[in-house]
Amino acid sequence: MQTRDNKASVQHFLQSLFNEDYEGLRRDIDPDFTYYDPSTGKLHGLDDVERLFTNFHRRYPDLSINIEELADAEEDQVVARYTMYGTHQTDDKQIVAEGISISRISSGRIQEMRVIWDTAGWVLQEMGRLDVAWRCWWWWCLGPPEPAEGLPEMSSDT
Numbered sequence: 001m002q003t004r005d006n007k008a009s010v011q012h013f014l015q016s017l018f019n020e021d022y023e024g025l026r027r028d029i030d031p032d033f034t035y036y037d038p039s040t041g042k043l044h045g046l047d048d049v050e051r052l053f054t055n056f057h058r059r060y061p062d063l064s065i066n067i068e069e070l071a072d073a074e075e076d077q078v079v080a081r082y083t084m085y086g087t088h089q090t091d092d093k094q095i096v097a098e099g100i101s102i103s104r105i106s107s108g109r110i111q112e113m114r115v116i117w118d119t120a121g122w123v124l125q126e127m128g129r130l131d132v133a134w135r136c137w138w139w140w141c142l143g144p145p146e147p148a149e150g151l152p153e154m155s156s157d158t
Helices: 003-018 045-059 119-127 130-141
Strands: 029-037 041-044 064-074 077-087 094-106 109-117
Touching: 003 045, 003 064, 003 077, 003 094, 003 109, 029 045, 041 045, 094 119
Parallel strands: 029 109
Antiparallel strands: 029 041, 064 077, 077 094, 094 109
16 A cells, blocks of 8 residues: 555545544544544544544534644554644634644554544643643743743733
């Protein structure tokens, strides 16, 4: 299988997943497909993944993805870098998070996908706690003592 076809399979999978086209996913994944995500654990097969994303779509009806980059990791692997967007259904809070997935492909079908995405940032945005996200960035990155333009300032009472 050529890597161009592997990339197309991963791109189609992610777009179908975020568009709730679960029947379209069947052509891209192996019957024993496994999805690994630290926030949800190990999921087996299309039914588990469909359940997960159906729940996401209930909370974020406009959930969407923008695939920023697809790269070959090895002959049978594709790395995707993407940004996810959604508006929370109850309070219209818009949320954005970046993620990366590594997919292993055999005989033209995705056998497994390992996903890492900014779960903490997503939850903090949902809670409306951008000040906490800023504080974490500053703490871990030893950023400048003052926030960059457009970011909330840290205060001692938050």
